[in-house]
Amino acid sequence: MNLxxxxxxxxxxxxxxxxxxxxxxxxxxxxxxxIMNMKMGILSPLKGFMGESxxxxxxxxxRLENGLPWSIPYTLDIGEKEFRCVRAGDTVRLSQNSxxxxxxxxxxxxxxxxIEYCRKVFGTTSTDHPGVRNIRESTGICMAGExxxxxxxxxxxxxETLFPVDTRQIFLERGWKTVTGFQTRNVPHRxxxxxxxxxxxxxxxxxxxxxxxxxxxxxxxxxxxxxxYDTLINNYYPSNRVLFSPLHYEMSYGGPRxxxxxxxxxxxxxxxxxxxxxxxxxxxxxxxxxxxxxxxxAFELGIxxxxxxxxxxxxxxxxxxxxxxxxHVDGDRVHFSGTMVRDxxxxxxxxxxxxxxxxxxxxxxxxxxxFVERV
Ligand SMILES: [Zn+2]
Numbered sequence: 001m002n003l004x005x006x007x008x009x010x011x012x013x014x015x016x017x018x019x020x021x022x023x024x025x026x027x028x029x030x031x032x033x034x035i036m037n038m039k040m041g042i043l044s045p046l047k048g049f050m051g052e053s054x055x056x057x058x059x060x061x062x063r064l065e066n067g068l069p070w071s072i073p074y075t076l077d078i079g080e081k082e083f084r085c086v087r088a089g090d091t092v093r094l095s096q097n098s099x100x101x102x103x104x105x106x107x108x109x110x111x112x113x114x115i116e117y118c119r120k121v122f123g124t125t126s127t128d129h130p131g132v133r134n135i136r137e138s139t140g141i142c143m144a145g146e147x148x149x150x151x152x153x154x155x156x157x158x159x160e161t162l163f164p165v166d167t168r169q170i171f172l173e174r175g176w177k178t179v180t181g182f183q184t185r186n187v188p189h190r191x192x193x194x195x196x197x198x199x200x201x202x203x204x205x206x207x208x209x210x211x212x213x214x215x216x217x218x219x220x221x222x223x224x225x226x227x228x229y230d231t232l233i234n235n236y237y238p239s240n241r242v243l244f245s246p247l248h249y250e251m252s253y254g255g256p257r258x259x260x261x262x263x264x265x266x267x268x269x270x271x272x273x274x275x276x277x278x279x280x281x282x283x284x285x286x287x288x289x290x291x292x293x294x295x296x297x298a299f300e301l302g303i304x305x306x307x308x309x310x311x312x313x314x315x316x317x318x319x320x321x322x323x324x325x326x327x328h329v330d331g332d333r334v335h336f337s338g339t340m341v342r343d344x345x346x347x348x349x350x351x352x353x354x355x356x357x358x359x360x361x362x363x364x365x366x367x368x369x370x371f372v373e374r375v
Contacts (some may be wrong), residue, residue, distance in 0.1 A: 001171040001179060001270045002303060007045030007068050012162055013038060014115055016149040019103050023094035025143075030250045031076060032096045038247070038267075039150040040163040041045070044268045047162040048146040051108040055142070059120050062299065069299040070264070072121060075112075075142040076104075077209065083141050096153055101252075106254060108144035122254055124286055125233035129214065131252035154221065155248050157212065158370060162245035166372025167207060168270040170243055172268065178203035180273040180306060183280070185211045185251060187228040187364055188221050189356050191311035191336040193203040193236075194320045195275055199306060201275055205241050208233070209266065215372040218342075222246070224370050231363040234351040249254070255287035256295035263296060267303040274303050278310040294373065312336065313354045345370060 005011070037043045045068065050058065050351040053065045055073045062071040076094075078086070086106060087091060118125045120131045127133050155161065165362070171179055180199035184192060199206050208229060212222040226246065233242050247265070252258055254316075258281035263274045280292035293307045309322035313334040316327050326333075336355065344351045349360060364370060 001015040001168060002175060002267050002272045003270075004030045004302065005041060005044040005164070005268045006264045006302065009044070009330055010041040010168075011038060011040055011044040011047050012165075013047065013147050014153050016100050019093075019149070019183055020091065021103060021208075022080070024078065024088040024093040024095055025082055025086075027076070027094045027095065027096055027101060031094070033102050033155070033213060033250065034074060034092065035102045035150050035249045036148060036152055037157070042164060042247075042265050042268055043057075043060045043074070043328070044164075046074055048072050048104060049142065049144050051144040052110040052112075055110070055112060055144075059117060064184045064262065066227055069260060069301055070188070071253065071260040071295075072254055073117070078109075078143045079139055080140050080141070083139075086143060087177060090094075091101065091148075091259065092145075099153070101153055102150040103155050103260045104143075104150055106143055106145040109141070110144070111141050114138065114140045122286070124253075126286075127285065129253065129286055130283065131254050134252065139228055157226065157246050160226065160246060161248065162243070162269075163353070164269045167243065167245070171205065171207075171270050172238060174205060176204040178205075178273060179271045180206045180275060181245075181263075181269060181303075182206055182208045182273035182275050183211070183262045183266070184208070185219070185225075186338065187225055187341070188232050188338050188360060189341060190313070190320055190354060193232065193357070194311045195277060195312045198239075199273065199275060200237070200241055205243060206242045207266065208242060209247045209269070209272060211249045211251060213248050215373055216375050219372045220364075220370060221367075221372055222227045224364055224367055227367075228360050228363050232357065235359055235375070236357075247277075251281065251368045255285040256291045259292035259296055260299065260301065263301055263303050263305060263369060267301065269346070272304060273306050275308055279310045313352075342371075 057065045064070045090106045112273045178204045249279045264359045266274045314326045316328040316332045
């Protein structure tokens with residue numbers, strides 16, 4: 001198990017007790033989730049929203065001002081109205097659906113250049129990129145400060161959700177010295193399974209930690225992801241070697257930069273290894289297939305990055321393979337793609353069992369509403 005959290009100590013922010021505040025600001029669900037992840041130490045060492053010097057250091061160098069690797073700014077965007085009335089030194093109450101989420105002491109309020117942010121963090125300013133779209137639609141004004149206390153927001157699957165204190169305890173009890181963190185945002189096809197089995201062969205345990213929360217239209221609904229993994233884990237994996245929990249998190253599709261945040265979060269859960277596959281956290285053709293792996297190599301993250309090549313089915317080898325262990329040409333290979341499985345589902349067909357487990361597929365197919373329609 002990874003004993004040290006990122007930056008040394010696992011953050012733990014206490015619950016809100018009544019405290020006077022100068023202002024109350026309503027925040028989005030995404031912000032409430034980020035605060036929850038700070039409170040529970042998933043984003044250690046962050047204890048609040050970044051001030052201007054950390055912001056610029058992260059954008060320019062993928063490091064906090066103190067030198068610790070960190071690749072995407074965590075900011076609290078505010079509107080012009082708050083910009084006019086909130087001052088550094090004020091205490092603000094952050095609320096969501098009129099419930100108190102957090103109390104924050106404001107240290108800093110600043111504006112940033114949104115185009116410059118997108119160019120450096122996402123490597124593009126194209127509004128076809130959802131992360132870029134989010135930033136360009138924001139105000140470009142942030143309020144920085146330390147979260148003094150915070151409450152858990154209302155989240156789905158709370159009972160199934162494990163936080164770093166829980167996972168660290170379980171890894172300890174199970175005697176796992178090495179643990180692989182596995183990031184996903186999809187139902188498991190045989191390619192994912194092959195990567196998970198590869199990890200199971202070389203580390204004591206695997207922590208499967210799919211992202212749930214805000215989705216794009218066409219994505220699988222959270223419930224479908226949860227149930228399909230239930231089937232895979234219960235029917236195929238040794239139960240004492242796998243731990244499963246959803247991660248409440250909003251993807252920004254930042255490819256190479258977002259991969260670093262994914263790795264850091266799993267380090268905070270206590271993982272010693274983290275799988276980075278092909279086009280990790282990417283979208284469309286914005287990033288090269290192995291850019292994320294390359295980016296992570298340049299940093300000392302304190303978690304071992306397990307680079308994995310694309311898994312495909314090779315008709316000549318008659319098995320799942322990667323280009324590291326198969327000599328055949330592309331025409332012999334069947335590549336996995338999200339649309340392949342989706343089209344099969346839509347047409348009511350059964351996928352080839354070398355691409356998709358029959359029982360996993362049936363679990364998915366049992367549901368009428370498999371996909372997110374709109375957000
Ligand atoms: Zn082959």
